[in-house]
Amino acid sequence: MTSAGGRGYVQLMRELPHVVAHVAVSLEGATTGFEPDLARFYALAQTWHEDVTLVGADTILAQKAALAHGPRPGPAPDGPLLAVVDSSARVHEWRALRDAGHWSGVLALRAASTPKSGGEPPEKLVVGRERVDLRAALAALAARGAATVRVDSGGALIGALLAKGLLDEVSLLVHPVFAGHGGGHHHWYGPSHPPAGTFVLAGNETIGDLVWLRYQVSR
DSSP, X not given: OOOHHHHHHHHHHHTSOEEEEEEEEOTTSBSSSSOOXXXXXXXXXXXXXXXXXXXXXXXXXXXXXXXXXXXXXXXXXXSOEEEEEOTTOOOOOHHHHHTSSSOSEEEEEEOTTOOOOSXXXXXXXXXXXXXOOHHHHHHHHHHTTOOEEEEOSOHHHHHHHHHTTOOOEEEEEEOSOOOXXXXXXXXXXXXXXXXXXXXXXXXXXXXXXXXXXXXXXXX
């Protein structure tokens, strides 16, 4: 027998998409301080055929120069939707993102307190008061038909999803290098200690000098 509260929890989980974080890391779990194999990384990212690519504002801002000078073939009709967590309205390159040729469209995830900015997105979703409510955002994406969300972002967003129990799968493409000497202090799970939990191995593969590890997050 399942209690009403239990039914509500199960129903809520069904309303959320499958969320996977795919990350290129060094041997100590850093995401900076080394040169990742981007061609291999994005080739493997196609494994999930995601409906939505979820990123944080910091990730977009780090690519500002590349966006400014990169090609703009226009939206990819069959590509995923790009959803950007942008509580402080720091992202302004919405047209460049839309036309980069990787995504079918762009969506800004914002909070009620998010200020107006000079570069307003073509579409935005307000979820949360002071900061973006990640659970509500994922539920809204599921309501739009998203079954799979791939997180392509820094550790802060991944850590927040982990802490809230919203991450279903972790994919680590491990590179044979220590990044500490190169400033590799950003870990894939963010600046805080990761929450306690169990990861169940779902797959492992050796690809040249790289090791691809996939884990299901056990709740």
